[in-house]
Amino acid sequence: MNPPIPTAPPPSRWLPILLALSIFMQMLDATILNTALPKMALDLNESPLNMQSAVVSYTLTLALLTPMSGYLCDRYGTRKVFTIAMSLFVGGSALAAASPNLPLLVFARVLQGMGGAMLMPVPRLVVMRAYDKTRLLGMMNFIIMPALLGPVMGPLVGGYLVEYASWHWIFLINVPIGLLGIALTPRLMPDFHAPGGERPHFDALGFLMFSSGAVSLSLAVEMLNHPGAWLFAGLCAVFGILALMFYRRHAIADPQALYTPDLLKVRTFRLGVLGNMISRLGMASVPFLLPLLLQVAFGRSASLVGWVLAPIALGALLTKPMVKPLITRFGYRHVLIWNTRLIGLMIMSLALPDAETPLWLLIPLLFAMGICNSLQYSSMNTLTISDLRPYQAGSGTSLMAVNQQLSISVGIALGALLLNWFSGSAHTHSSQLADAFDQTFLIIGAITFCSSWVFTRLHPHDGSSLVAKKA
Known part of the structure; x- marks a missing residue:
């Protein structure tokens, strides 16, 4: 027995x-x-x-x-x-x-x-x-x-x-x-270990190549903020590209690679990851740039700025129950195209306020931005993994999470780069500094707006299996 x-x-x-x-x-x-x-x-x-x-x-x-x-x-x-x-x-x-x-x-x-x-x-x-x-x-x-x-x-x-x-x-x-x-x-x-006591596998070589490539490309953007380090930035960019090229060759040869190339053969995953990366560049830089604008250029207190920023997160929190009905009604393609463009326009509109603008006028805009951000994140994330096969789910979900964090770091570095470029030596002149912020918001908003082009490549019925339409 x-x-x-x-x-x-x-x-x-x-x-x-x-x-x-x-x-x-x-x-x-x-x-x-x-x-x-x-x-x-x-x-x-x-x-x-x-x-x-x-x-x-x-x-x-x-x-x-x-x-x-x-x-x-x-x-x-x-x-x-x-x-x-x-x-x-x-x-x-x-x-x-x-x-x-x-x-x-x-x-x-x-x-x-x-x-x-x-x-x-x-x-x-x-x-x-x-x-x-x-x-x-x-x-x-x-x-x-x-x-x-x-x-x-x-x-x-x-x-x-x-x-x-x-x-x-x-x-x-x-x-x-x-x-x-x-x-x-x-x-x-x-204390959970690997199911069934099996020995877990980890693609250490692939991890090192992929990580070094991603870090190098991110550092290249960051180093551009320091004029004396532009040569180092160029070297980082070249090394990052080479590392990712070597990783691609490794992934093709190793069926247990960290991220297998067949992930990018899934059209919704490929477009979802690309759209996620580009659209988040502008969206990720706003939480970094806006507090600086309000405090450094407009001279507002940190506690007041905290209250002004809260509607973004509050709008995102309250929008969660609305996401599925909106996608069910309009479909992923239309939601992502028009919501991305709306977010881009709202980011560009942050260039309109000046130091004399009452801060309460920003609250409806930021609340609406939080609503659109929540809709954007939920739509992109669910669509990206919608057509993955069961054996691709773990690797694809991991790559999507890594892509999101990379886009945040690159977006913040890009926002800082543009701001430093436009401000020049005007760091102590609030009016000229405010102009630099305005130009930065216009460009990152335009980047977000143009990223909607990625979602135009979706088919009208993409993601339809994720939502149940009423008869």
């Missing part, structure tokens, strides 16, 4: 709270920094227009290390990976708070990114393995809800902290939350 197969003990009732806490901490940190950048620049003896590296370093690290999270969990277990991720995030937060200069702050943000790259995927993996399918949707919604609240609270908390305390507290608030999570992990976190 065969011995009974051991079953995993039921998860603790407090497990969802631990998972939700980790996601909230990561999402709050991702949005809290933007309103604090001008005050941080003053304290670190840097120009506010050169602080983008503090944001780019974090998003770029997320993009590069996220693909490793699944392998690390299968190889070393979710409990150990989660503990290390929280420790890295807490350590990076403490180091960021103590940073006396921008280079050390960037290093601390990289450490935070190393932890953050696992703080989002690991909770989703734990939920999928710990709970029955009948409870999966409810638990997933519970732990993801903080991810929706973080962008609303981030600008407000960041604005008030830098105005009434100091910018160091935007990092220090992570420390007690993280330490609590680390203390509770041994008791609450299940």
Whole structure:
């Protein structure tokens, strides 16, 4: 008689709270920094227009290390990976708070990114393995809800902290939350490894080639912000292109490559990834540029700017129930074409306000921008993976997530590059600086508007299997 197969003990009732806490901490940190950048620049003896590296370093690290999270969990277990991720995030937060200069702050943000790259995927993996399918949707919604609240609270908390305390507290608030999570992990976190005890496979060579190529191309854009480093930027661009070319050859030869070339043979995935990358360039730079415009060029307080930015996240949060009915009524192709153009026009309209414009006039525009952003992200993400085969789903979802983070880092670097180019030596003249912001918004808005061309290549019925139309 065969011995009974051991079953995993039921998860603790407090497990969802631990998972939700980790996601909230990561999402709050991702949005809290933007309103604090001008005050941080003053304290670190840097120009506010050169602080983008503090944001780019974090998003770029997320993009590069996220693909490793699944392998690390299968190889070393979710409990150990989660503990290390929280420790890295807490350590990076403490180091960021103590940073006396921008280079050390960037290093601390990289450490935070190393932890953050696992703080989002690991909770989703734990939920999928710990709970029955009948409870999966409810638990997933519970732990993801903080991810929706973080962008609303981030600008407000960041604005008030830098105005009434100091910018160091935007990092220090992570420390007690993280330490609590680390203390509770041994008791609450299940320890899942690879299913069936199989040895997980990871394409280390492909990861190194793809990552080095992506990092080099992102650094090339970032280095263009420093006139003395243009030669280095050119070398980074050449190296990045060569690395990705070598990766393509590797992926063709290795059926277990990190991202197999057959992904790009799926038309909706190919167009979704391309449209995602280009349209997000402008959309990602707005949360970085707008707080700088309002504080540095218009002289508004950080706390007031936090309130002005909140409608973007609030509009995105309230739009979620509307996404499916809109797509069902008009289809993915029409929604993405016209919504992308509308977002581009709204970004360009940010060039209209001046220092005398009442800030309350911006609230309807930013609320509408949040609505359109939410519709855009949901539409692009679901369409991109809609036609993937089951064996492509894991690799395609990972590549889509990496593409999103890369587009954020490149978009912020591009926005900073344009702003520095147009501002020249006018960093201390608010009127000329405001003109530089206007020109930057016009260009990044035009880029977003023109990215709608990618979605014109979609067929009218693409994605129709994802929505049920009423008879």
